Amino acid sequence: MSRAPRSGASERALATRTPAVTRARAASSRGLASASGELLAELQRIKATGDREALKALVESCGTRINPAWRDEVLARLKALNLPRVIATVPPMITPVRDAGGKIVDATAEQTTSLDAYIAAMERVWAG
Structure with missing residues (x-):
């Protein structure tokens, strides 16, 4: 229809x-x-x-x-x-805040200004 x-x-x-x-x-x-x-x-x-x-x-x-x-x-x-034709946005790095028992109770966000630094950090996270 x-x-x-x-x-x-x-x-x-x-x-x-x-x-x-x-x-x-x-x-x-x-x-x-x-x-x-x-x-x-x-x-x-x-x-x-x-x-x-x-x-x-x-x-x-x-x-x-x-x-x-x-x-x-x-x-x-x-x-x-005169803007670049392609841009990359870099999301903030989110880091968990844990209590004494290891339970996640909050998170912090830190702005990353380097795409290379962001990718390197994510590779470390993905590697375990």
């Missing part, structure tokens, strides 16, 4: 253009929350039922329409930031 998103969902967002940039904004926070909830519910339904036709209809109606001018603007703004 294929269901399309409710009509009017696209009316919940507005695009504004200034000389420098295009911005999308929600017409109302309730409208954004409602549209997000509807989309999430439909995605969950599709996942639960394996409804390939509904997934195809959803992607074709919502996921394939790209405004080329907006895309080009976003890419130009991204390029101007």
Whole structure:
């Protein structure tokens, strides 16, 4: 059973253009929350039922329409930031805090700034 998103969902967002940039904004926070909830519910339904036709209809109606001018603007703004194309986030090292009996009662988190140090520490943990 294929269901399309409710009509009017696209009316919940507005695009504004200034000389420098295009911005999308929600017409109302309730409208954004409602549209997000509807989309999430439909995605969950599709996942639960394996409804390939509904997934195809959803992607074709919502996921394939790209405004080329907006895309080009976003890419130009991204390029101007001179950010690396690939980044690695390094999670904190979580260390258990044990009581006198050896039971874990808490944990500490220490931020690691070196990916190499994080990998080396994890290899020590995995080695046992």
